Amino acid sequence: xxxxxxxxxxxxxxxxxxxVIPYDDYVAMQHDHDQRDESDYIPQAVVDLMFENDxxxxxxxxxxx
Numbered sequence: 001x002x003x004x005x006x007x008x009x010x011x012x013x014x015x016x017x018x019x020v021i022p023y024d025d026y027v028a029m030q031h032d033h034d035q036r037d038e039s040d041y042i043p044q045a046v047v048d049l050m051f052e053n054d055x056x057x058x059x060x061x062x063x064x065x
Contacts, residue, residue, distance in 0.1 A: 008020040042057075049060035 005022045009016050010018040046060045046064045049055060049063055050057060
């Protein structure tokens with residue numbers, strides 16, 4: 001399929017619930033996701049420090065490191 005297809009939005013109770021996208025778009029998104037580096041993520045320990053102590057992200061990173 002070479003033609004561009006717009007995503008289809010499926011509604012439930014008047015609210016958007018699902019989006020149907022072309023399979024090729026899905027595969028491309030999965031490939032992009034698989035290529036991400038772990039450095040793109042914040043470790044759970046940092047997130048825990050933020051919420052347990054009500055600290056800003058930067059302080060939690062400094063303590064974690």
